[in-house]
Amino acid sequence: MNILIVEDEPLIARSLKRLLEKKGCTVTWESSGNQAIETLKKYDFDRVISDLMLQDISGFDVLEESKKKYTIQEIGEKFIIITAYSSQQVLSKAATYGCIVLSKPFEDLHGAIDTFIRGKSSESV
Numbered sequence: 656m657n658i659l660i661v662e663d664e665p666l667i668a669r670s671l672k673r674l675l676e677k678k679g680c681t682v683t684w685e686s687s688g689n690q691a692i693e694t695l696k697k698y699d700f701d702r703v704i705s706d707l708m709l710q711d712i713s714g715f716d717v718l719e720e721s722k723k724k725y726t727i728q729e730i731g732e733k734f735i736i737i738t739a740y741s742s743q744q745v746l747s748k749a750a751t752y753g754c755i756v757l758s759k760p761f762e763d764l765h766g767a768i769d770t771f772i773r774g775k776s777s778e779s780v
Contacts, residue, residue, distance in 0.1 A: 707738035
């Protein structure tokens, strides 16, 4: 599985990258939303894990730009938003894309890693 992590906090990004690689995933990490958009234009990913609050743009801006390459259904299947600010407004906006939202810090890190790998199919478990 090929995964893109869009996270501006290096400790979180490196930890997630290491844990996902231990599960056999190939992981690319971008620390800025604009760089992530450029990476998404060039490469295909099975999953995109994006922080909501980035230094340059928001995770939703990354999602919007992704509509140029992916359908809304594909975005809903590929993208997972991670955020420390999961208000009802954030959850509602994520729902318009069909995305999973996970709150940081993760209550269950192993469950979060499983969700990152399995995506929507892990919701029914």
